[in-house]
Amino acid sequence: MSLTLLIFLPLAGAIFAICFPRKQVGTIAAFATLLQVGFIIPVLLNFETSVSLQQAVDNWWIRELGISYSLGLDGLNVFMVALTVFAWVIATIAASRRKVDNPRTYFALLALAETGTLGAFLAQDLILFILFFDLLLIPFYFLIGIWGQRRPRAATAKFMIYTLAGSLLMFASAIAMAHISAVQHDIGQVSFAFEDLVQNPVSGGAQNWIFLGFAVALLIKMPLPPFHGWMPDTYRAAPLPVLIPLSAVVAKLGAYGLLRVVLPTLPLAAQHFQDLMLVLAVIGIVYGSVMAFSQDDARLVVGYSSIAQIGFVALGIFAFDDKGVQGAMLQMLNHGIVVVGLFLVIGFLAERAGSDSLSRMGGLAKSAPLLAALFLVISLATLAMPGSANFVGELYILFGAFDGAFAYGAVATAGVVLAAVYMIRFYQRTMHGRGPGEGRSREIESDELGLLAPAVLVVLALAVYPQFVVKRIAPAADSALTAIQLPGASGVSKQSVDGDAGEPAARKNDSGAPAAKRPSTKGERTR
């Protein structure tokens, strides 16, 4: 029950906040998000490494359609949930600093987006996942379209087309998967529960088609080239408090979907398309990096660098090695945290320089040494400087990639060097030299520090003791690949892909269903 509470707490807080006068809505909403911090910390501390699915909720929702309201917390999503709360707390406080038009709608939509995101991370049923996944996008359309800048409508339209196309494909694929699974395994009751879909996978040929539907939807969300066309316009248009959660958290949902849905339920197709996905991942790394150091808009530097970073995540996932998955999960968290910091800094810089353009900045460090120092910490973490938790993630990804797909890992190392190029360039172009920004620059103010300091402190804390995260997610990294059958130590046999997958006994019962908590699957219950 407590997970339901967690999901709807943001919405409840926002409803509470909009009862207040317009001027106070933002402040109340910001305080309401702080409540969630009190909620999430015990969740992290009490997280049991040894139990796979915790605090599970499992009820039928629309039994006739096989849709259940089931939620659960495990190593795969626990830090994503924490990241969601963190990003939204910072974003809501950042939003409350500024006067906005229609604050009630604005904060309500922001909170609705958080509810959707939390729900998507916690859902253990495919339809529920997709429902939350689409629910969270609607507030983003309005937030960007109404409160955005620089041709927000056009940006929204693009964002809309991309995500809508993806969502519909995923939705169709989901329904097809459950339907075909029920038919092929001769089960009367259709079920969308992950657990059932894992136990009764569809056959190889069907998997491939379904996989493509999911892959397009999730790659758009991440985004990886060539599905990133929505990113530049959306990043330029979105208000920063909206962009923070969009980039830090929502983009991670794509990678999360691969780990939660695609690898366990479509293992044969995942293996079939392994090389394709690895190629896309590596292209993302190189392309994102090269683009990141040719941008003039600070937001797009971060936008393209995120493409490169998410490329690393995809590389870790599709190397089909537990270390790679571990690294991917770590990197999803680490990158989310640094992106929160980066966009905060970009906001501060833009306020000083009067523009997001790097050519209008330069020399900002002169009168803002503390801001420069904090930005440096975030920048170094972003480029996965050894000594940051991002390096731990990258190390695991590279180790996994070297073990599982050496050639791709070798190409990806170029991305490590390029990351240094674009982040140091970004830092220097804004802070160092003598630029037009120096005259208008001023030191970070206490309320700005209050926003940025938590991000920097989390980065530093994880840098000193990444084991806190590492040990909590390692079992999930291990089990995410249970369905993937690797002949020998590495490499994937293409022959098994085309075989009939009608025999579920070949696969282990996987992915986070402890026998004690969920003794039987729904399919069996109905029979």
Add this chain to the structure above:
Amino acid sequence: MTNAVTPLLAHVGHFTQVTTSPMGDAAPVWALLLAPLAGSLLIALGHRRLPERAAGWIGTAAIFVAFGAAVACFFELQGMDAESRHILSGYAYAQSLGVDFRFDLYADPLSVFMALVVSGVSALIHLYSVAYMRSDQGYGRFFAYLNFFVFSMLLLVLAGNLALLVIGWAFVGAASYLLISFWYRRATATAAGIKAFVINVIGDVGIVVAAFLLWRELNTLSIPQLLAAASDPFSVTPSATFTAAALLLLVGAFAKSAQVPLHTWLPDAMEGPTPVSALIHAATMVTAGVYLIARFFPFFELSKTAALTAAILGTATLLIAATTALVQTDLKRIIAYSTMSQIGYMIVGVSAAAYGAGMFHLMTHAFFKALLFMAAGSVIGAMGGVQDVRRMGGLRKAMPFTYVTFLIGALTLAGLPLLSGFFSKDEIISYTFNRGGAYAPIAIALYLGAILTAFYSMRAVFLVFHGEPCEEARELETGHLHHGEHANPATGEAEDTDVGFPGADHHIAEREPEMKVAMGVLALLSVVAGVIQVPGVTHAVDAFLEPTFASSRYLDTAPGTGAEQLGLAIGGVIALVGIALAVFAYFKRRGITETLARRMPRAHATLSNAWYFDAIYDVLIVRYVRALQSLSTRVLERFVVNGIVDGTTGLVRLVGGRIRALQAGLARVYAASIVLGVAAMVFYFYLAAR
């Protein structure tokens, strides 16, 4: 304070103290590592509240504490049995799925030797900086960075886990970047910073890949375990994987130690303040590559290919750098090229299994090269920021102390008999000769380098201190310290003095006791440090390092005492020949160098441009990356990615335009179409499923 660290870490969890000797106490090791970090944090967080110039003394004190802790580690190790002479202590940092990534400190004779050199020389350079940087606006920032650097360097040498070593390795690179770009309003300084940083990251990547290969072969990242496994001839046999791993370690070593072909950042790094050049780009960080080879010596003994590659590239570097140094006109760049060249000697030494000799030369080089940079800093102070040796001259009378210390540094570098550089360099050459085979021609090249070294070191002395006194020298003789125009020495661009550029006032050793003490101690060490390892008389370095290198397969290739003494004699003669040539060229036959340069313009241009490495990289790499960049921006992004969607967007805009009268009309249409579309699909599949 440091004693409190252990229980604190224990509380955090997974803290295991692994000490194999009953006397092993890890407290001094942690104190050694954490004292500079504490100094750095104290200065960074508190320098606005502290008295104005407290940062310098806090920073210096922190490093002296670290040096004390290093001495304590030394005595603790000496009190242990030779077979188990090490301390290992740490906690699980990111350990899972068979990857044993731990924060382990490992203090054995080799790492403690390095820690002593690093903390000792650092302490003196901090002391020097207290005076040298006094007028700089970034005084607090400077010492915060400098202390952070020492922390990073100690983390590098004390790391007991290969992944932790990568952290220290990258941290020194970051500290180096911060200090090269210290005067961050100079465009040349920031450009030099990014170059150094990126080349260093290439090195980091090399070590990460090497770490993977070693981990896959030997299932551990723990350095003591890796070394133990590699030293055991029954468990490990030479293989392509080990060769690859050793070569990748070399990528890291060469990037850090500015060896060909990854050396181009070091001359540019002279943009940093002179104490930084002394500390990071001469005495400590750039020798990390030598330490890395010595640390992982069993792997270089396993792979003859890797060891020989290192020796050949080290030789190439020392010749390229020494010839380039002959014609450079920037005082700091002359010393920088000489640093590259001397590190080439050390690389050859440790690659030829002359570990004691290599480390010995690392130590003496740290003394005399730090001294040379400090004296150069004093000269640059007297010249009001000018670094061009052609503008200098006749400073001998005006700055006697600086002259004497610079001369001692230059003579030690030249290998004048009985000074410390003479013993350490010639020991490397004797070992290399004794290895024979491919190493014999290398040893001859080392002698060639020695003549060049002697020549260019004396050239610097003569150009700066002898000859006609320049304007600044005459002013100084009358007691007035020249205030230069504040201009970037590299470009002539005007400086603003409020963030750096050695400040409004310059400082010279003659007038600053802190600088005098630091330079005096190093001058003394440069002269006498040789006595600890004189062939046939003393062998303190070899004896101390013996437990680390006990398992070496090349213990029997050490030359006999007679051979070493013969080598010393030859080396002494060669140094004297080089010095004599310089005297000839700059006193007896003035102008002969200019004539030579005129006669051979192409050769002179090649050397002036440092063998055109920067130009070659520009053609080979930078331009391709730029082309890729413009391809991405102009073609892929515009047509391929946007083209697909812009078509669709245009269509929607057409439809949307019709209903634009409604506010947010578009979004409503979209929302409605989602709901309808979704409903339609649910309906279809639901029916189909029946």
